[in-house]
Amino acid sequence: MLTAYTHFGKNHLHFDVLDSTNTFAQNLIAKSSPMDGTVISAGFQSQGRGQFDRKWLSNPGENLCFSIIVYPHFLQPNQQFYLSMCVATAIARALENEKVGNVKLKWPNDLYIGPLKTGGILIVNQLQGLKWASSVIGIGINVNQTSFDPALPNPTSLAIQTSNVLNLKHLLDNILFQIEQDYNQYLRSADFDHISSAYHKYLLGCEKKSLIPQAMTFGKGYSKV
16 A cells, blocks of 8 residues: 555655754755655754744654645645645544544644644745745644643643554654645545545534635745745
8 A cells, every 4th residue: 555655755854853844845945956745854843833833842752743845836826725625634544544533623724633732734835926836744743742831722642642652654654645645636636625525524613514714725825936
């Protein structure tokens, strides 16, 4: 199964410490032409960021902190949220494959297990003129960390929820495989109905008929180059 999709992560740069995998990936794009599916990972991020410029706190060597460089030229700029939904649901599927139960997504792209947060996704897109040039998909997942800053409102980790210590490399490989599979199967083929339906399946509070704001089909996160 894992041999069917092996492009994402074929070029993988890992560092013990980085300020931010997203920042490193953006700088790499600015200076060179990294191959599609290049992965930047770090054992620890000193300046990791989540949504709305919030700091992402993570213990060294216990969690997954990585970014994926992609070039979704086949998408229109106003279709950016489909990339976000596709990545989020792929990660949810990968976690379920690891026997993690009750995986949820909190709008727009936080990863939850039940009511507790275990990760997040931050995507930075670049435009070249009116065309989509590149995207950096930043992902942080609490995996083996079991103690958290008490100021955090509702953190958890996969280890807490499963009572198991997970192999970080194995988990990363399976997440990359699932993202690549869904990216190629659904996003490239513009199967937006499937992507939206899958996203709503995992959406926290969707059973209460929560609605995704129409504006989020365009949203923010673009910079022109």
